[in-house]
Amino acid sequence: xxxxxxxxxxxxxxMGCTPFGERWDKGTDDLLTDAAVDAIAxxxxxMDEIDAFWLGTMGSGNSGLTLSRPLKxxxxxxxxxxxxxxxxxxxxxxxxxxxxxxxxxxAMAIGVEKLKDSGYSGLTGIHLVGDxxxxxxxxxxxxxxxxxxxxxxxxxxxxxxxxVLTRIAWKNHYNGARNPRAQFRKEVPMETISKSPRVAGELxxxxxxxxxxxxxxxIVCRVEDAHRYTDAPLYVKGLSFVAGPAAGPIDPxxxxxxxxxxxxxxxxxxHQAGITDPRSQLAMAEVHDCFTPTELVLMEDLGFxxxxxxxxxxxxxxxxxxxxxxVNPDGGLKSFGHPIGASGLRMLFECWxxxxxKAPPERQIKTVTEGGRTLGLTHNLGGGPGECVxxxxxxxxxxxx
Amino acid sequence: MASGIGSxxxxxxxxRLERTAIGQALGSPAGRGTRTVASYDEDTTTLxxxxxxxxxxxxxxxxIEELYFSTPEPAYQDKTNATTVHAALGLSERTGAYDLVGSxxxxxxxxxAAVAGGKDHPTLAVVAELRTGLAGGAxxxxxxxxxxxxxxxxxxxxxxxxxxxxxxxxxxxxxxVPGESSSHQWEERFGETAYVPLxxxxxxDALKSAGITADAVDHLVVTGLHARAVRxxxxxxxxxxxxxxxxxxxxxxxxxxxxxxxGLADVxxxxxxxxxxxxxxxxxGADALVWRTTEALTGVQARRRExxxxxxxxxxxxxxxxxxxxxxxxxxxxxxxxxxxxxxDRPDAPNMLRREGxxxxxxxxxxxxxxxxxxxxxxxxxxxxxxxxMAPERLADVKGxxxxxxxxxLAFSMSPPxxxxxxxxxxxxxxxxxxxxxxxxxxxxxxxxxxxxxxxYTADGMHNYFWKARxxxxxxxxxxxxxxx
Numbered sequence: 001x002x003x004x005x006x007x008x009x010x011x012x013x014x015m016g017c018t019p020f021g022e023r024w025d026k027g028t029d030d031l032l033t034d035a036a037v038d039a040i041a042x043x044x045x046x047m048d049e050i051d052a053f054w055l056g057t058m059g060s061g062n063s064g065l066t067l068s069r070p071l072k073x074x075x076x077x078x079x080x081x082x083x084x085x086x087x088x089x090x091x092x093x094x095x096x097x098x099x100x101x102x103x104x105x106x107a108m109a110i111g112v113e114k115l116k117d118s119g120y121s122g123l124t125g126i127h128l129v130g131d132x133x134x135x136x137x138x139x140x141x142x143x144x145x146x147x148x149x150x151x152x153x154x155x156x157x158x159x160x161x162x163x164v165l166t167r168i169a170w171k172n173h174y175n176g177a178r179n180p181r182a183q184f185r186k187e188v189p190m191e192t193i194s195k196s197p198r199v200a201g202e203l204x205x206x207x208x209x210x211x212x213x214x215x216x217x218x219i220v221c222r223v224e225d226a227h228r229y230t231d232a233p234l235y236v237k238g239l240s241f242v243a244g245p246a247a248g249p250i251d252p253x254x255x256x257x258x259x260x261x262x263x264x265x266x267x268x269x270x271h272q273a274g275i276t277d278p279r280s281q282l283a284m285a286e287v288h289d290c291f292t293p294t295e296l297v298l299m300e301d302l303g304f305x306x307x308x309x310x311x312x313x314x315x316x317x318x319x320x321x322x323x324x325x326x327v328n329p330d331g332g333l334k335s336f337g338h339p340i341g342a343s344g345l346r347m348l349f350e351c352w353x354x355x356x357x358k359a360p361p362e363r364q365i366k367t368v369t370e371g372g373r374t375l376g377l378t379h380n381l382g383g384g385p386g387e388c389v390x391x392x393x394x395x396x397x398x399x400x401x
Numbered sequence: 402m403a404s405g406i407g408s409x410x411x412x413x414x415x416x417r418l419e420r421t422a423i424g425q426a427l428g429s430p431a432g433r434g435t436r437t438v439a440s441y442d443e444d445t446t447t448l449x450x451x452x453x454x455x456x457x458x459x460x461x462x463x464x465i466e467e468l469y470f471s472t473p474e475p476a477y478q479d480k481t482n483a484t485t486v487h488a489a490l491g492l493s494e495r496t497g498a499y500d501l502v503g504s505x506x507x508x509x510x511x512x513x514a515a516v517a518g519g520k521d522h523p524t525l526a527v528v529a530e531l532r533t534g535l536a537g538g539a540x541x542x543x544x545x546x547x548x549x550x551x552x553x554x555x556x557x558x559x560x561x562x563x564x565x566x567x568x569x570x571x572x573x574x575x576x577x578v579p580g581e582s583s584s585h586q587w588e589e590r591f592g593e594t595a596y597v598p599l600x601x602x603x604x605x606d607a608l609k610s611a612g613i614t615a616d617a618v619d620h621l622v623v624t625g626l627h628a629r630a631v632r633x634x635x636x637x638x639x640x641x642x643x644x645x646x647x648x649x650x651x652x653x654x655x656x657x658x659x660x661x662x663x664g665l666a667d668v669x670x671x672x673x674x675x676x677x678x679x680x681x682x683x684x685x686g687a688d689a690l691v692w693r694t695t696e697a698l699t700g701v702q703a704r705r706r707e708x709x710x711x712x713x714x715x716x717x718x719x720x721x722x723x724x725x726x727x728x729x730x731x732x733x734x735x736x737x738x739x740x741x742x743x744x745x746d747r748p749d750a751p752n753m754l755r756r757e758g759x760x761x762x763x764x765x766x767x768x769x770x771x772x773x774x775x776x777x778x779x780x781x782x783x784x785x786x787x788x789x790x791m792a793p794e795r796l797a798d799v800k801g802x803x804x805x806x807x808x809x810x811l812a813f814s815m816s817p818p819x820x821x822x823x824x825x826x827x828x829x830x831x832x833x834x835x836x837x838x839x840x841x842x843x844x845x846x847x848x849x850x851x852x853x854x855x856x857x858y859t860a861d862g863m864h865n866y867f868w869k870a871r872x873x874x875x876x877x878x879x880x881x882x883x884x885x886x
Contacts, residue, residue, distance in 0.1 A: 120741060131756040132748025132857065132865040133777065135833055137821040141809035142833075145823065148846065149805055201807040247783055249833045250776055252825045256805055 003240065005272030006100045008399050011226035011233035012218050014043025017349040020214035020336045021183040028060045028114040029070035031215035035342075036071055036110055039217035043229045047071060050219065051104035053078040056091035056111035057341035067110065082341075084382020085288060086241065086391040087111060088216065089344030093239045093391070095220050105225065110217035111346075113339030137200075139290070140208050142384035144201025146293040149256035154308040162202065164311045165292040166194040169206050171320050172289060172328050176335020178321075178363035183212040183337040207292040212337025216345035218352075223399065232356045237375065237394040238272030240265040248386010261390035262301040262381055270303070273394035275375070278303045279325055282394075283373030284354055284365055286347030288380045289332040299327070302379060302392070326365045329354060344380045344391065351376035355397040374398045403695050404520045405558030408705075409666040410455025410550040411713050412448055413653060414439045415838035415871075417720035418728050420542055426725045427537045436654030438723050439546035441731040441815035442837055442855040445472035445529035446482050447866065450489040450854040452548035453527050454798070457490065459704040465490075465552065466522040468498040471511035472529040473658050475502040476856070476864055478579075485866060486527055488761035489854045491795050505575075505626060506684040508658030512551065513690075516562050519553025526551045530659040533732050534583040541583075543628065545654025549662030559698040560669060560678065564611025564691030566603045570595060574685075575626055582733065589629055596630035597637075600687040604638055607679065607689035615639035619676035622646045622664035625683030626657055634683065652717045665692070667713040670705075674698050721840065731815065742813045747860040758793050763852060763868045765830050766791035774830030796852070800873055801826040803848045808841050813858075820844055824870050838871040849875040 016038025018031055026034070032055075040047055055067045055078055064078025083090040088111030095109035151161045170190050176182040188206065196204035219229075226233040244261040248254040266278075275281050287302065289295040299310035304325055305318070313319065319327035330336070330350035333343060353359040354368055355376050367373045375396040382389045417435040424431025439448060449470055457465075470483035483498035492498075501507040501514070508528040515526035529548035534540025574592035577584040586592070600623075608614060621644050623635040628650075635645060646668050648660075656663050661682045668678050678692040705712075711719070729735035758764040759777045766778025769792055773784040776796065781788050801824040812819040820836040822844070836844060837855060850870040857865045 118743075120743060130749060131752045131760050133756070133760050133867045135821065136745070136812050136814070136819060136835065136857070137807065137809050137833070138811040140811060141807040141819070141821050144807040145805045152846075198808075199811055200809045245783060249823070250831050251783060252804065252829065252831045254831075256823075 003268055003272065005238055006096060007237050007272055007274070008235050009100045009223055010096045010220050010236040011223045012220055012236070012348070012352060012395065013226050013229035013233050014039050014045070014219040015217065015349050015352045016042060017181060017216040017346055018214050019181045020212045020339060020342070020346065022116050023213040024116065026213065028066070028112055031114065031213060032067055032110060032112050033070050035112070035215035035217040036108065039108065039110070039219050043219045045106065045219065045229065048074055050076065050106050050108045052076060052095070052098055052107045054091040054095040054098070054107065054109045055080045056082065056087040056109070056344070057113060058082050058084070058087050060112055060114045060341065083241070084389050085290065085338070085340055086344060086380035086382050086389050087341045088346070089378065089380050089391040089393065090241065092218055092345060092348060092393070093241060095218070096236055096239060099220050099222050106219065106221050108217055108219050109345060110215065111341035111344060112215040113341040114213050115211050115339055116213050139384065140203050141200035143291040143294055144203045145256045145385055146297055147202040150293065150297065153255065153257050154311065156311055161311070162194055164296060164314050165202070165207055166190050167314050168289065168292040168295050169193045169334055172332040172334035175321055175329050175363060176331025178360065179331050179335065182331045182335040183210050184331070184335045203291055203293075209290050209333035210337035212339055214336070214339040214342040214346065216342050216349050218345055218348055232397065234352055234355060234395045234397060235399055237274075237396050238269035239393050240268035240272065241389065241391045242268070243389045244387065246387035254386045256385050258297060259301050259381060259385065259388060259390060261388050262298060262379070262392070265390040265392045266302050269392040269394050273375070274400070275394060278377070279305070281373070282325060282375050282377050283367040283371065284326045284329055284351070285377040285379065286328055286330065286332070286350050289328055289334050290338060294381070295327070295332070298379065302377070321363060322366065326367060329359070329363055329365050344378060347378040348393070348395065351378060351395050355395070403558045403561040404555045405516065405553065405561035405692070406669070407523070407552040407554035407558055408456050408459060408701055409669055410452045410458070411547070411663060411666045411716060412451035412455060413437045413547045413716040413720070414443055414448065415721055416440055416723040418723055418725065422725040423537065423542055429537050432542050434651035435720065436542065437545040437547050437720065438728055438731070439531050440838060442857065442869070443531070444476045444856050444864070445474050445531050445548070446476045446485050447854050447856055448531065448546065448548035449486050449527040449529035449550070452529065452550040453486060453490045453525060455710055456525065456550035456552050458710060458798070459701065459708045463523045463554070465492050465525045466496055467515070467518045467524040468492065468496055468527065469501060469511040469515050469524070470498070470527045470529070471501040471507045471658060472531075473503060473505050473507070474531050475500065485761065488757060489866070491762045491797065504685070505658045506682070506686070506688070509661055509682050509684070509688045512662065513565070515551065515553045520555055522555065524553040526553065528659045528662050530657040532657045536729060536734055538583070543650065543655055545650070545656045547653065547656045547659055547663065549659045549666055551662065557697050558695055559701050560692040560694045562690060563693045564607045564613070565689065566606035566610060567686065567688045568599045568603045569686035570599060589627070592627045593630040593633060596625070596627055596683045596687070597633050600630070600634045600681060600683050601638065603687040603689045604679070604681055607691050611691040613677060613691070616641070617677055618644050618679050620644055620646050620668040620672060620678040622661065622668060622678070622680045623683070624648070624660040624664055624680070626655060627683055628655065630683055634681070649713070649717045663713065669694070669698065670702065670712050670714070672698060727816065740813050740817065742811065745813060745858050745860055745865070747863040748865050760867055762795055763797040764793040765796045767794045772829070774826070774828070776830050776832040796826055796830065797868065799826050799828065800849055800851045801870070803844065803846055803850060804831065805846060806836065806844050808844070822850065822870055824850055835869045836871065837869040843872075849873040
């Protein structure tokens with residue numbers, strides 16, 4: 001895949017992120033206003049200094065008016081976009097390209113989702129029924145396909161597999177317990193996780209991310225302008241997004257142990273960012289832990305572990321807060337829930353805190369403070385195994401030499 | 402070469418309600434044995450499709466040109482249900498498809514109409530029944546669900562219609578106003594008085610038209626929902642006791658409109674060439690049909706065995722128990738808390754028409770360049786990217802193997818949990834769908850499955866039909882698939 005990238009040409013100069021949770025007290029307008037106001041305050045700019053806006057939301061509003069109306073924007077371009085679970089990241093990617101092109105000087109990427117007003121637990125999605133032949137399986141069911149497939153391919157026993165998945169959920173809740181913005185801010189004993197009621201396949205309630213409301217925003221400009229707004233910008237090193245041919249559900253060769261879309265987007269983003277060994281070069285990664293087996297497989301697809309070994313690395317604590325490569329130090333989707341349009345920017349917000357050493361001490365990662373690493377990764381995937389979209393970004397606190 | 406019945410198909414649903422379960426729940430007299438129960442995702446149209454597939458399965462029949470579908474319990478009014486059956490059977494667009502619906506007697510009417518049509522061109526008669534009554538009543542306990550189908554052919558018939566008589570009488574023995582979920586019946590003694598003499602007269606007339614006497618009858622099938630009248634008639638016609646066909650109502654229940662065909666198919670599976678079979682149905686009058694089997698019967702019987710089609714006797718003896726509470730829920734008699742998920746939306750009519758071959762015929766698309774099979778069909782090949790070089794290929798009757806599966810406790814269903822399976826078809830192609838008629842605990846990777854036409858849900862007064870997988874009952878080792886393409 002040919003992509004040139006925009007390494008070190010765009011910088012993040014301010015971010016905002018609301019607390020995520022069952023925000024019965026806040027509507028979509030409120031969440032957007034909170035995130036946007038926090039972001040401009042962080043960057044030290046006024047709203048009318050932002051030249052253009054990219055709004056990501058899956059279903060909490062149509063058109064740019066969803067943002068321009070509550071913010072009373074002064075006749076500015078607002079692009080409203082949707083790309084499944086990568087929606088927030090797509091808003092960010094497009095805003096970056098807009099300033100890189102020179103079309104605008106200062107742009108805001110903002111994502112929002114108001115899920116809890118639907119009255120249902122779990123994602124309900126937008127119904128595109130068509131000819132009525134589409135499946136009725138829920139997301140946890142399709143992602144649960146990963147569990148027996150992975151276990152069988154790599155000879156992991158049923159109990160061992162359960163322990164691995166439990167450990168992933170436990171780790172993310174451990175991290176979320178140290179994050180005041182998280183939906184769930186308590187550590188959860190492993191036994192509670194492993195014995196939680198089944199939702200689908202081998203997945204229990206605690207193997208699934210929560211459902212919450214939230215919003216997050218980032219303000220971007222060209223690198224040469226960054227120091228007008230902050231002494232500590234984050235530099236965009238690589239941005240990759242792919243949509244696959246949805247081969248898995250129709251191709252008997254697909255074995256449900258990998259997301260090809262993730263492999264492709266990671267390869268592309270690493271190439272743009274000049275990363276050759278992500279496990280040793282990255283300080284942290286925020287990945288799309290919609291379900292615990294997803295995070296397991298992602299460790300291999302993102303190149304953090306060799307094929308068939310991620311389960312051992314999980315048990316060894318490699319991806320824990322004090323581990324070799326902390327994954328989801330903010331608590332992940334597991335602790336934050338997944339307000340679709342907001343999640344990608346929420347992940348970026350953790351990079352914004354961690355790489356600039358602004359995270360609270362109880363979760364500030366040592367790969368940055370002691371290991372001297374400067375790069376962070378965010379990742380989303382939307383869809384299901386074998387038929388998804390995938391986004392990978394790499395950001396860093398230092399410009400390349 | 403004779404015209405008449407060319408082949409037959411019987412479908413009994415997977416589920417059985419044990420009559421003792423009714424007694425235990427309601428504290429009422431229980432009865433013994435079981436009744437067949439259509440699953441929550443079946444209706445008379447899907448039952449009919451399954452019977453039709455079995456009638457057409459052994460092959461050898463020329464393309465069907467006319468279809469009569471009959472049921473007292475049609476899934477739609479105004480809209481023809483026979484067109485759904487026709488589409489799901491993959492019959493030619495140039496097929497006349499007609500409903501004869503609403504009453505029990507319409508079933509024999511469909512068969513007689515098909516016999517007439519079959520003299521000229523291959524015709525299919527399908528009769529489906531989904532019957533219950535109010536909780537604790539005789540209809541609930543004694544009825545059954547199922548469907549039968551017969552092809553009627555201009556030549557190579559296995560049984561000719563050699564005599565017939567009918568009588569009609571206007572009296573209220575059993576009736577139901579449209580919209581009611583159960584039928585009314587007048588005092589039992591009254592119906593018996595009305596039916597018995599009519600049936601005897603019609604039987605005598607039919608034998609006369611065939612030029613035979615009662616002692617020449619090798620198999621006698623007497624059917625009707627008035628069980629007492631049926632019993633009285635059956636033993637008083639002068640037919641030898643050995644010739645009285647078993648009605649199998651103890652295991653199956655009374656299939657109402659489909660009971661006549663059910664009994665006839667059962668006989669055809671045991672009969673020999675040159676035998677006389679009489680079917681006599683008591684419904685708002687009486688209908689007697691005299692059939693004579695031909696030399697072609699032996700060959701068709703053999704082909705059906707080779708094709709692995711379960712016999713009527715085998716189907717009657719199989720099945721899986723359904724709890725009484727589930728039965729009541731499926732029949733709408735027990736109003737349960739719905740799952741806390743949004744209800745499904747209705748599908749779009751224009752989209753369904755564009756996708757008719759896929760939705761109803763389960764036609765995959767095979768790439769003419771590289772051979773890759775696509776489910777659903779698509780214009781661009783996944784493998785070689787060639788555009789618009791696809792041939793439709795019906796996979797409804799192709800079996801497959803479970804590549805992986807998931808038990809889904811969250812999905813919206815009348816019968817949770819939903820079982821999702823990824824099916825790899827023999828000869829290539831993969832599709833993810835629901836597994837029905839299964840015990841969730843028995844699902845395993847490598848299990849053999851086949852496709853079945855089902856009603857997924859009803860939304861805004863629209864039934865959404867499509868295909869699901871179901872276990873074949875074959876052991877994984879016994880039938881190793883060969884993967885190609």
